Amino acid sequence: MALVVFDFGGQYAHLIANRVRRCKAYSEIVSNDISLEELRQKNPTGIIFSGGPHSVFEENSPQVDPQILEMGIPILGICYGHQLIAKILGGIVQSGDIHEFGKSNFSPIFSEKKHTIFKGLPSFSPMWMSHGDHVTVLPEGFQISGTTPDCTVASMEHSQKQIFGVQFHPEVTHSEYGMTILKNFVELCEQESEWSLENFIEEEIQKIQKKCFEKKVFLLVSGGVDSSVCFALLKKALGKERVFGCLIDHGLLRKNEAQEVKKMLAEAGFEGLHIEEAQDIFLSRLEGVFDPETKRKIIGDTFLDVQNVVSERLSLNPEEWILAQGTIYPDTIESGSTKHSSQIKTHHNRVPKISKMIAEGKIIEPISELYKDEVRIVGRILGLPENLITRHPFPGPGLGVRILCANAPNFLPNAQKIEKSILHDEENTEIICTKILPIKSVGVQGDGRSYRHPCVLQMNSTEEHKKYSEEEKWKHLISLATQIPNKFPVLNRVLFVLKGNLSDISFQAFSEITKDRIHVLQKADAVVRDICLKNGDITKNIWQFPVILVPVGTNGTESIILRPIESENAMTANVPDLPFSFLEKMAQEILDVCEGKISHIFYDLTSKPPGTIEWE
Ligand code: XMP
Numbered sequence: 001m002a003l004v005v006f007d008f009g010g011q012y013a014h015l016i017a018n019r020v021r022r023c024k025a026y027s028e029i030v031s032n033d034i035s036l037e038e039l040r041q042k043n044p045t046g047i048i049f050s051g052g053p054h055s056v057f058e059e060n061s062p063q064v065d066p067q068i069l070e071m072g073i074p075i076l077g078i079c080y081g082h083q084l085i086a087k088i089l090g091g092i093v094q095s096g097d098i099h100e101f102g103k104s105n106f107s108p109i110f111s112e113k114k115h116t117i118f119k120g121l122p123s124f125s126p127m128w129m130s131h132g133d134h135v136t137v138l139p140e141g142f143q144i145s146g147t148t149p150d151c152t153v154a155s156m157e158h159s160q161k162q163i164f165g166v167q168f169h170p171e172v173t174h175s176e177y178g179m180t181i182l183k184n185f186v187e188l189c190e191q192e193s194e195w196s197l198e199n200f201i202e203e204e205i206q207k208i209q210k211k212c213f214e215k216k217v218f219l220l221v222s223g224g225v226d227s228s229v230c231f232a233l234l235k236k237a238l239g240k241e242r243v244f245g246c247l248i249d250h251g252l253l254r255k256n257e258a259q260e261v262k263k264m265l266a267e268a269g270f271e272g273l274h275i276e277e278a279q280d281i282f283l284s285r286l287e288g289v290f291d292p293e294t295k296r297k298i299i300g301d302t303f304l305d306v307q308n309v310v311s312e313r314l315s316l317n318p319e320e321w322i323l324a325q326g327t328i329y330p331d332t333i334e335s336g337s338t339k340h341s342s343q344i345k346t347h348h349n350r351v352p353k354i355s356k357m358i359a360e361g362k363i364i365e366p367i368s369e370l371y372k373d374e375v376r377i378v379g380r381i382l383g384l385p386e387n388l389i390t391r392h393p394f395p396g397p398g399l400g401v402r403i404l405c406a407n408a409p410n411f412l413p414n415a416q417k418i419e420k421s422i423l424h425d426e427e428n429t430e431i432i433c434t435k436i437l438p439i440k441s442v443g444v445q446g447d448g449r450s451y452r453h454p455c456v457l458q459m460n461s462t463e464e465h466k467k468y469s470e471e472e473k474w475k476h477l478i479s480l481a482t483q484i485p486n487k488f489p490v491l492n493r494v495l496f497v498l499k500g501n502l503s504d505i506s507f508q509a510f511s512e513i514t515k516d517r518i519h520v521l522q523k524a525d526a527v528v529r530d531i532c533l534k535n536g537d538i539t540k541n542i543w544q545f546p547v548i549l550v551p552v553g554t555n556g557t558e559s560i561i562l563r564p565i566e567s568e569n570a571m572t573a574n575v576p577d578l579p580f581s582f583l584e585k586m587a588q589e590i591l592d593v594c595e596g597k598i599s600h601i602f603y604d605l606t607s608k609p610p611g612t613i614e615w616e
Pocket of ligand 1: 393
């Protein structure tokens with residue numbers, strides 16, 4: 001018996017299965033082309049159709065056997081899955097002018113029937129969206145069961161057949177009552193099992209022992225919670241003598257990071273961490289490279305090459321050693337490693353060479369099915385210290401994906417028209433200037449990768465402006481950050497100016513990562529880290545605080561972008577409304593410490609989606 005999740009390539013298909021398991025129901029992911037017969041053999045108690053990056057009316061978009069909808073068990077379609085149900089059963093799906101990325105205010109229409117999946121929801125609640133297409137005509141027998149301001153059929157249901165569709169994503173943590181909806185649906189499916197993270201640890205230890213047999217493990221360590229939890233699990237399964245931890249310093253770490261990690265890990269009981277100094281090889285391979293994906297692949301491949309060098313130098317016989325990584329599930333899905341999923345960005349632990357080694361059974365990844373929030377719980381169960389568990393995540397390619405490189409400006413053709421339109425909509429408010437920057441960054445829109453322009457807003461800072469309260473200003477900025485990419489999907493980020501003037505900014509050619517640029521970013525990043533540490537009360541909800549260096553500025557200088565986010569598992573994120581005085585102080589200190597190398601400082605207002613957390 002299983003609650004079956006159909007994977008249409010959505011970023012959150014695996015997350016759906018994971019959340020169903022958290023409702024204590026056993027769930028299994030299947031490919032959309034499973035036959036009716038194969039499906040019947042699984043004895044499904046219910047079905048969930050995931051989202052996906054395609055349009056249902058695209059040729060070759062993933063479909064299902066229509067008879068599956070006649071099986072008489074509860075079915076829930078999410079995003080693409082919702083649209084597919086509508087299309088198969090005779091409804092109409094169309095591409096709309098307004099797209100929705102990020103937060104939307106959902107209002108359910110409660111039915112008289114006892115079993116509605118919206119039981120326990122308030123009249124309005126935030127739900128996370130990521131779509132361009134909409135259901136415009138319902139299939140026969142269906143009713144609209146909820147709406148948002150921009151989406152009339154935000155949800156639909158055929159209560160007699162127990163078939164439900166939701167345009168939003170109940171599985172992501174930012175959809176506040178999403179888990180309630182999934183629990184209600186699981187309840188309808190009448191299926192229970194006993195999945196828990198404690199059981200997961202026991203089972204994983206057995207798997208590690210079986211897979212390694214008598215081999216020893218070479219673990220790549222970063223000092224983040226994922227690789228540390230992996231370290232702890234391996235140690236528990238094999239004993240500390242059989243686990244060799246190695247941190248590769250690629251020269252793109254934060255200021256003093258390698259030594260701090262060594263000390264912190266030793267305090268947590270992981271002594272003897274080997275630090276491999278490999279700055280030169282990484283930086284020389286990155287010379288003249290500015291495409292983000294190329295950078296990511298070079299960094300991922302170089303990790304593997306350096307690991308081989310270390311193994312050879314230490315005469316580690318490949319017959320006696322196996323490689324381990326602390327990969328977690330978002331790394332896999334974002335790298336486009338499932339059948340219909342889009343590649344958002346190649347994580348350093350998912351470059352093609354590594355995927356090949358995994359297929360050949362040459363790598364173990366004990367926590368690759370988990371999300372960050374679960375990894376943290378596992379860490380606590382295993383008794384790791386809290387300072388390690390709550391560390392902010394830091395990407396494997398490090399500052400390499402936080403230093404944008406470009407040798408020519410990348411102008412958006414109709415930029416001025418869009419800028420004018422944004423300002424026109426903003427008449428009589430506090431935004432006095434907008435500018436679309438001639439650079440691009442990575443985003444995730446409608447389950448697919450986007451590589452698009454950021455738009456910057458400059459607020460009025462005159463005396464008159466003071467009539468708006470800080471709360472009003474934030475509300476307005478955050479709502480603009482949602483509306484602008486929804487209305488102009490050629491933009492995937494919205495920033496506002498903390499320091500500098502928009503009229504003074506232009507593209508500056510910085511075509512590669514240099515030691516000088518790394519140094520500038522390390523200094524700015526250290527200021528942010530330091531101020532955050534000293535102001536724990538203000539920053540306590542921040543999950544991660546990337547600081548990015550971008551090649552726009554005035555006369556040979558660059559700009560810094562502050563990108564704090566709140567999240568639980570990095571699959572979705574929103575932006576905190578930090579006090580302006582706090583940000584002002586942080587921005588001024590960055591300008592001071594960077595000694596004339598930085599002209600502008602911006603604050604990134606973009607949720608995920610449409611932006612990703614990192615810029616590249
Ligand atoms: P994005 O930018 O995709 O990031 O929203 C999601 C989370 O993953 C981190 N990240 C990485 N972590 N290797 C990693 O181990 C990588 O290549 C990588 N790229 C992004 C990112 O910092 C965020 O926490």
